[in-house]
Amino acid sequence: MLETIRLRFEPISxxxxxxxxxMFCTNNRVMASTLKESVFTRSEFDSLLHTDxxxxxxxVFGFRCVILKESNRFIGVSGIHKIKYQDKEYCxxxxxxNDSHWGxxxxxxxxHHWILYAAETLQLDQIIATVSPHNLASRRVLEKLDMKYMDQVTSADRGDRIILGRTLS
Structure with a gap:
């Protein structure tokens, strides 16, 4: 089972x-700085469910539900994906x-969990994360995790993204 001290990562059920x-279809505050930078329609969400x-x-790869152990409550999603930026494949x-669990x-x-998992279980040499240039709180989190600026890209489905990476070996 994938878990941290306070959280469990479960397949969608x-x-x-x-x-x-x-969260994906009605929470404008959360979705403004993620994925397509706006809420999803239910049809878009259903499509995301089947692909990601x-x-x-x-x-191994894809979103899992983030569950708060103490209450068994859904608080978000997280996971590792294979992705291609500028003709190079990354994990x-x-x-x-959910914004009620920010801060x-x-x-x-x-x-910390995914970095350790990528290094020890997947035995990756590098892990990246991307963030909207406007999402300063998430960028600070990534920098706190010793991730370093690599590049800034624009993709059709995710808009402007800053790529931060960390060498694991």
Whole structure:
């Protein structure tokens, strides 16, 4: 089981589906600085579920639900994805947290987890994360995790992104 001291990472399941849909489809504050930089339609969310969410125990890459252990409550999504920027393939970790859980150290805890997982379990040499240039709080989290500026890119589906990376070996 993937977990930290306070959090568990679970495949998407019916018990968390509506909480995830609510965050992606109605929470403008959260979605303004993530993925497509706006809320999703339900159809877009359903498509994302089928392409980017893990729904089984075994798969490595994709979004998992972030569950607060003490309450068994959905607080966001996180995971590692394979992604291509400027003709180079990377493994990227990311997190999207419901705004009611911002500022409590969860993003840093999640980042530590995925960096350790990438180094020890996946045996990667490098991990990256991307952030909107306007999302200063998330950029500070990534810098606190010893991730360094690599580049800034613009993609059709995610807009402007700053790439930060960390060597793991």
């Amino acid at each position: 019916p018990k968390h589906l509506e909480d995830a849909a609510d 969410f893990i729904n089984e125990q075994e798969p 990227e970790f990311g997190f999207i947290l 409590q150290g969860f993003a840093t805890e999640i980042g």
